[in-house]
Every structure is written in structure tokens, then in C-alpha cells.
Amino acid sequence: MSATWQVPGFSEVDVLGTGGFGRVVLAKHEGSGRLVAIKYLHGEFLTEARILDGFRREAWLLHGVVSPHVVRLFEFIEAPQGAALVMEAVPGVSLRALLAAEKTLAPESALAILKGSLLGLAAAHGAGVVHRDYKPGNVLVSREGESKLVDFGLATLDGQSGLTAGSPSYMAPEQWAGRPGIPATDVYAATAVFFQCITGHLPFEAETTEQLRSLHERAFVPLDAVPGQLRPLIARGMAKDPAWRPAGAEAFVAELEATARAAYGKDWERRGWKRLATAVGALTALTPLALLATGGVAAAPVTAAGTTGTGVVAATVGKILVAVLAIAALVTGGLWIFSGNDDPPPQAALSVTMQTAAGQDSALPITYSLQYPQVSGHADAAAQQRLNGTLRAPIDKRLQSLRQELADRDILGMVRDRGDVLKANTTAKVLLQTPRLLSVRYEHTLDSAVIAHSSWQFAETVTVDLATGKVLGPQDVFRPGIRTASGMDTLTSRLSPHTGNGFCRTPAIGSYGGDQVSIDAAKRPGGGDHVPRADIGFTTTGVDFVIKWYELGCDMASGQETVTLPYAEAEDLLQPQLLTMLDRQPPSSSAPPRPSGKTYTDPRFGFSTLVPEGYAAAPYRPANGEGIQYTNAGLGATLTVWGSNISRTAQDILGETARDTAAKGGQVTHQQVEGTTYAISGYDSSGQIFYERGYTGPGSLARIRWSYPRTHKAELDAPVEATVGAFRPGDLTQPH
Helix, strand or coil: CCCCCCCCCEEEEEEEEECCCEEEEEEEECCCCCEEEEEEECHHHCCCHHHHHHHHHHHHHHHCCCCCCECCEEEEEEECCEEEEEECCCCEEEHHHHHHHHCCCCHHHHHHHHHHHHHHHHHHHHCCEECCCCCHHHEEEECCCEEEECCCCCCEECCCCCCCCCCHHHCCHHHHCCCCCCHHHHHHHHHHHHHHHHHCCCCCCCCCHHHHHHHHHHCCCCHHHCCHHHHHHHHHHCCCCHHHCCCCHHHHHHHHHHHHHHHHCCCHHHHHHHHHHHHHHHHHHCCHHHHHHCCCCCCCCECCCCCECCCHHHHHHHHHHHHHHHHHHHCCCCCEEEECCCCCCCCCCCEEEEEEEEEECCCCCEEEEEEEEEEECCCCHHHHHHHHHHHHHHHHHHHHHHHHHCCCHHHHHHHHHCCCCEEEEEEEEEEEECCCEEEEEEEEEEECCCCCCHHHCEEEEEEEECCCCCECCHHHHECHHHCCHHHHHHHHHHHHHHCCCCCCECCCECCECCCECCCEHHHCCCCCCCCECCEEEECCCEEEEEEEHHHHCCCHHHCEEEEEEEHHHHHHHECHHHHHHCCCCCHHHCCCCCCCEEEEECCCCCCEEEEECCCEEEEECCCCEEEEEEEECCCCEEEEEEEECCCCCHHHHHHHHHHHHHHCCCEEEEEEEECCEEEEEEECCCCCEEEEEEEECCCCEEEEEEEECHHHHHHHHHHHHHHHHHCECCCCCCCC
């Protein structure tokens, strides 16, 4: 046994593992007799500030992730003599040990292990944490039929850069490049491990690190070694571009389950764990963790079906907490303890204040009052300087353009002859600020008797990455498939119902012209990339497009219009990294701002929804079901929620809804299926905007639908998004 410092109140039972930075031991709590796992930092690193801070950071990140599929942190203890994490002890073995013994796993077994650990990753992603080191050694497989994620030593907050480190055999291309960790980075590593489980070898192998990096960045995944039904799943999960992977672990789980059911039947998961039981049990019996079967269990018992027991964890944690707090009063020299119930220390938010550059040009007839934002409180002084330079750049360019205009002697002569003074004004407004992103709109105006063209009056939006100061351009905003001709057509069709009069047609001259215009910049004279010809910003409710209709080919009288595309219709067009920066979640798990009002839960079907204030309720009786309809006569808005005893796929229901809309003279502008959920929107034959989301299951389905006039769109964007995002479908596994 080790003679090094031990957490008071615990006695070591055996060593579970040793690494470069620490060791993990099985220990018994002397007061209760419960067994836990304790991870100690090697004593020589207590004076290494960077390593000690990393150990603390692992504790803070781990304590924020609560899931039955993540090894639970009970306490973090730091004293002058040492530092340790007190964690749940799991009766099982690592996936690395299992692969060493079995070489390959049956596909159903590999899928079952992957699903459990992905659910652990999903919990981490939900807490804003990216693991960055998913590998077989960091997945525990229990004999009760469960997989758990461990070791957050390399984890980062979602979207933040960390060490360019990880396990090279499983590292995603963006991780090799040192870019910020995102949930799709973990998806890549998990897929690489899955590949290894079913083939018996790594997806890429090389003699040098540089060769391995090149393979991960450029080589095709060798799918020939994979069963045909699983190839699309692995190809998606290991796509080189993170935008082409599932956005996070939760989305990947949905794809995994659909693939597994199609390939191996509805009981694939039960068969997969059954095949593992003997091997995992035999391997566990050879480890100190076999004591958990007789010496007390630090985690709640789990049935073969994966159902967590009750009471044991709470009792264990309570006893440990009492013991550790008592120890705190006895240990001298200082002791830092936090429990899994503490909140992490708050992170200082960036402060954004408006500044104004005002004055008069010393040589030219120009006066100006130009507003711009300035940030303070950034942890990185260099990044803050870049940010503030970027945020001031629009007004500096504005002044420079005016001076260049007056560099023309003829124009300057006209200005002076008429006694004119160019009065430049800019007002700046923050459209959206999140911990990672700032979107600012600058409204530039010019008062001049000589330079009076409308091109001098315009809006300009700058959206910056607050971590780096980088301006986000179209390639950072839109997925690659949207930056194409067909992608721009999709965007045009989705924007159309949110405009006042739709996309106009070019003026007709004889047999020429008269074509409908497009948001696609490539279709205008001069061509260029397939990107929106509009000023783009981000708000709390959606993506703002300031469209100058005459720039798209409409007549000059068309002017300009600000069109907001709700996030519900825009999420699948946007880069996953951007959604993270916007603090957006996938539609099935998003939690938009809660509107004022009440919650309604249907007693028969169990679905629930938020109801904004001022809406009158009436029963709704669809075929094979029931629901309720809320109306606001003043706004002409209707909210309908209902359940039906119908068992059909989301794709079938979506297709039927789309066909019915078209048959009645309406137009569908957006339709999407994600697993068992679908979304569809557009406008009906009367011109009303509609948005519907449906959830399907083996026994029933639940739906929510809004319908409202374009004239009240601005007032309804927020309540529509909030109620749709908060809708819960209830139990769809059975009829009601």
C-alpha cells in the first residue's frame, strides 16, 4: 500500500490504476463502510500550478455533469498534503480491458456500450462541457449492463480551446489543429472507438504522429471492414468536417438507435448486454472491484434492464459529506472542499459599453458622431484588444470613405460652394450577446445637401467570436450545403413567408425580365459565392436579414426590409459551432425563454404546453384523439395542441401534412425530420403563417401547431418559439 497522503476518514483497499499524473484507489469510508474510488494527484505536482489548476478544473467540470452514464463525483478535497477526487466506484471493467480480452465485440454489444457512453457525453454537452478524450480506457462497462464515462482531465467548456492534446488514435481533425472543442469533436472520437470495437483494429494506424494526423485529416475511413448496415453511421460520425457529423451526442444517439433497430431488431440492446454479461463478470471478478458485490455498493444497484435503484446513492453521499465536513474542522494548515452540490465559481462576463467618437475633421467639411461598442473584462488582454479594434472598425471605415469621397476635387468644390457640411452619424445596437458571441448592428446615416444618395444610408452588422475577436463570415454561419445554389433557394423559400410581400420579380421589359429574385448573391450581376445578399445579424428570436430589395433586382421603390427567420426554421441551415455560440440546443432539447402564462397538461395523453396570457381555450376533437385550442382574437393567432392514438412514422405524418397544405392552396417553406420528430412551416391558403411540430411513437403521437397573420409576426415570434420549445409530448409508447 502507498505511504503517501490519504483522504482522512477513508482507508485504502487496493490500487485500481496508476498514471503519469495520479493514481486511483478503491477505498472504504470508515464511518459507513461504503466503497468509493479516489483519484489522487501525485504529490510532486502539488507545486506545479498548471497541473494543480487542471486537477481542480477537472473537478469543477465533472461536478456539473449529472447522469447515470457519467461516474459521479462526490467530493473534491485539496489540502497542503495532497489533492483528491472522491468518486463513485463502479463494479465493472474498462472498455480497453474488455477489448484486450475479447478483441472484437458483436455489433449489438458495441452499439449498447456506445449508446450508454454517448448518453454520458450528452449530459456533458448539456452542461456545456466537451470531453476531448473519449477512448476505450475512459469508458467503464458494468456487469449490470451499463456503460459510464470517466476522466474529464482534458475536458473544456464547449467552444473553448484547451490543450492540443488527446489520444491521437481517436482525435478529430479540428482537435489536431488545436481548434476549440465542440460536441461534434466527441462524436468523432466515440465513432472511432465504435469502429475499433466491431473490427478489432483502429480506423487509422501509422508509424509516426504526423502520418496519423494526415490520415485523420484526409484519408477515407476504411468502411469495407464494417457491416454494411453500420457504414452510414460510422461515415457520419467520422466526417472530416464537424458540420457533417451529428451536432452532439444526443443527436448521435437518435441516429444510433434508428440504425440499430433497422439492422438488428427492436430488442438489439437487450441481446447486446446479454452477450457481454459473462465476459464483463469474469473480468470484474479479477479486479478489486469484485468486492463491491459483498462489501457495500457506492452506487445504486442497477437491474439488467438498466433501471437505477433508489436511496443508496443519496445515503452514501450524505454520509461521506458529513464525514468530510467533520474532517475539515480537524485538519490544520487549510483544507478546500466542495461537494457535488456546490455551484462552480461564477465566470466574469464581458462588459459591453457604448462609446461615441465625435468631432470635426481638421481639413475637410465633415462633422461626425459615431457610436461603437467596447468590451472590457476579457481574461486575455490581446484578445480584448483585437475585439475592440474589430468593433471600432466600422466607424473608422465610415470616416475614411467620407474623406475619400471628398478627395475628388469636383465634389469637394461643390460641397464648399454650397456651404455644405457632411454630418455623419452612426448609432450602434447590441442585437445579441452570449458568453461566446456578440452581434452588433450599426445604422449609418449622412446629412448632406450634395452627397444625398441613399447608398450613404445603410445598416451594417458585425458578429464576432468573443473568445478570439474573429468576425464571423458566411462560412462560419451557414453549413457547406447551404452555401450552394440549391441551399440559397432553400433559404429564399424560408424567408419568403416572413416578408411583407414575398420576394418580388425583376421589372419586365418586353419579353425580358419578370423573374423572381433570390437571396443568392451569385445570381446578381458580377456573380460570386453562393451567400445571402443581405446584412445578417442574430437576435434572441432568430436570424435577422436586412434586405435591400433593389440590390436583388427589384425596382428602387421596393426599398429595404428587415426579415427575421425564427431559429426553429434556421437551425438546420446554421453551422453547429455557431449554434453552440448562440447558446442554441437541438430542437428536441431547446429551452427558449418562458413566456408569461400558465402550463396546461392534458390528463388523457399527458402532453403539456405553455399557454401565453390572453388566449381563450376551447376543446379540440381530432380523429382518434383529443386536444385543446387557444385563440387570441386581437392577434388573429391560434395555438392548437393535441394527441392521437395513431402509430405512424414522423416521415409519413410530415408527408401527409405537406400534401394537405399544398392541396388546400398553401405553401410549405420548411420541412424536417429528426428521428421520431418532425417540423413543418409555411403559409396556408389565406396567407397565415403556420408552424407545426409533431412527435411520434409506437402507440400514439402528439402535435403542436401555431397559425397567425404576417402582420403580427414580430409580436408572436417569441411566444411561438417558447411554446414550441417547451412542448412535452408525454408517453407515446402506448395508446391513451
